[in-house]
Amino acid sequence: xxxxVPAKIIDRQDMMATVEVSGVTRRVSMMLLxxxxxxxxxxxxxxxxxxxxxxxxxxxxxxxxxxxxxHEE
Amino acid sequence: xxxxxxxSRRLAAFFQGEIARLATRPVRLMEVCGTHTVAxxxxxxxxxxxxxxxLVSGPGCPVCVTPNGYLDTAVAYSRRGDxxxxxxxxxxxVPGSSSSLAAEQARGADIRIVYSPLDSLAIAxxxxxxxxxxxxxxxxxxxxxxxxxxLAAEQAxLENFYVLSAHKLVPPALRALLTAGGARVDGFLLPGxxxxxxxxxxxxxxxxxxxxxxxxxxxxxxDVLQAVYLLVKQIAAGEATLANQYRRVVPPDGNPAARAVLxxxxxxxxxxxxxxxxxxxxxxxxxxxxxRFDAPAALPVExxxxxxxxxxxxxxxxxxxxxPAECPLFGKACTPERPVGSCMVSVEGTCAAWYKYGAGRxxx
Ligand code: SF4
Numbered sequence: 001x002x003x004x005v006p007a008k009i010i011d012r013q014d015m016m017a018t019v020e021v022s023g024v025t026r027r028v029s030m031m032l033l034x035x036x037x038x039x040x041x042x043x044x045x046x047x048x049x050x051x052x053x054x055x056x057x058x059x060x061x062x063x064x065x066x067x068x069x070x071h072e073e
Numbered sequence: 074x075x076x077x078x079x080x081s082r083r084l085a086a087f088f089q090g091e092i093a094r095l096a097t098r099p100v101r102l103m104e105v106c107g108t109h110t111v112a113x114x115x116x117x118x119x120x121x122x123x124x125x126x127x128l129v130s131g132p133g134c135p136v137c138v139t140p141n142g143y144l145d146t147a148v149a150y151s152r153r154g155d156x157x158x159x160x161x162x163x164x165x166x167v168p169g170s171s172s173s174l175a176a177e178q179a180r181g182a183d184i185r186i187v188y189s190p191l192d193s194l195a196i197a198x199x200x201x202x203x204x205x206x207x208x209x210x211x212x213x214x215x216x217x218x219x220x221x222x223x224l225a226a227e228q229a230x231l232e233n234f235y236v237l238s239a240h241k242l243v244p245p246a247l248r249a250l251l252t253a254g255g256a257r258v259d260g261f262l263l264p265g266x267x268x269x270x271x272x273x274x275x276x277x278x279x280x281x282x283x284x285x286x287x288x289x290x291x292x293x294x295x296d297v298l299q300a301v302y303l304l305v306k307q308i309a310a311g312e313a314t315l316a317n318q319y320r321r322v323v324p325p326d327g328n329p330a331a332r333a334v335l336x337x338x339x340x341x342x343x344x345x346x347x348x349x350x351x352x353x354x355x356x357x358x359x360x361x362x363x364x365r366f367d368a369p370a371a372l373p374v375e376x377x378x379x380x381x382x383x384x385x386x387x388x389x390x391x392x393x394x395x396x397p398a399e400c401p402l403f404g405k406a407c408t409p410e411r412p413v414g415s416c417m418v419s420v421e422g423t424c425a426a427w428y429k430y431g432a433g434r435x436x437x
Binding site: 001002003004029031032033034035043045046047048050051053054055057058 | 106107108134135136161163188189190191192210211212214215217218221224225264265266267269270320321322323324328330331334419421
């Protein structure tokens with residue numbers, strides 16, 4: 001039930017936003033994530049954006065892992 | 074440049090190798106999120122792990138841990154001619170004491186499946202003569218969406234919208250499991266999207282009070298493998314800390330704005346969990362200021378006396394003490410088509426996941 005999908009905010013109107021999930025757009029409420037901006041990637045759960053996806057953090061994690069795996073070879 | 078798929082394979086092989094090297098004694102790791110249960114099956118994670126590492130499911134499926142009494146109340150509401158029930162789809166087929174919402178729907182009850190709690194406001198606005206009751210089930214991930222919907226209903230001046238709350242909180246359930254001890258858990262794979270709301274702090278007691286490590290984990294196959302690796306590594310070193318594998322989505326403080334919305338509408342309350350019983354401060358009740366949206370307070374209804382199915386071992390399954398195949402009804406009297414217990418209904422239920430993805434291995 002806690003499934004949430006990443007989506008990109010493409011437009012924002014007050015407490016609603018239009019987001020895009022793999023080519024499909026839908027409207028979600030921003031009541032739980034009021035500070036997110038157009039262009040941000042967010043997690044959508046039950047019609048609400050609930051968290052921002054930190055792309056930079058995702059990239060850093062991967063790099064760190066790469067390094068880790070590399071050293072062990 | 075290596076391709077991304079190649080990188081993933083290399084990393085997976087690295088984690089797999091390290092897990093095998095570090096797991097020198099049997100360990101039991103519990104995932105407490107139905108979404109993890111399904112991800113673990115879909116990615117075939119069990120097949121990648123050495124025999125010493127056992128993955129067990131805990132009370133992580135909100136539909137499954139909702140006790141019969143709640144369903145009986147929902148059924149009683151659905152029988153009222155002036156009520157429309159709005160619910161997430163997976164509640165529909167959960168058996169109550171003697172009926173289910175699906176059975177009531179077949180008999181003519183007005184039950185609507187919603188994707189978002191906000192959808193129930195549109196239903197309420199379009200049917201002013203009816204009372205629309207949203208079945209507010211779910212953990213910390215979902216509860217803020219119900220709270221926000223109550224605030225939106227207030228703002229819109231809707232007078233015919235209510236919630237029947239059975240929201241549950243994950244950390245108190247983990248404490249109850251560890252205190253009871255029956256599940257013998259060596260480490261927890263913590264639910265990523267619950268954590269996206271509550272952050273890291275509410276899990277600190279796992280290591281500090283029980284010396285059990287926990288890793289907040291994402292849902293991709295590599296996320297799960299990495300989390301298992303981080304757990305096994307701690308266990309091998311005799312350490313217990315809280316780690317956050319899912320930083321890209323879970324900041325240390327979670328989502329304070331969502332918690333503020335939640336806190337405005339709900340307060341902590343004792344709650345009954347199927348299989349575990351009443352756990353102190355493990356649920357959410359509507360605050361007095363919003364009582365007119367609280368179905369039991371605003372529209373009292375009498376439900377039938379609650380009975381549990383005598384053969385169903387769903388309670389033990391939810392505590393991580395019983396494997397689905399140990400239930401005599403599993404795959405026989407109880408299947409996803411004809412579920413006897415809630416653990417067989419939701420796709421995220423442990424019994425349903427073993428039935429669907431266990432590829433017959435449970436028959437051995
Ligand atoms: S297989 Fe069915 S009857 Fe047995 S524990 Fe699971 S849900 Fe209950």
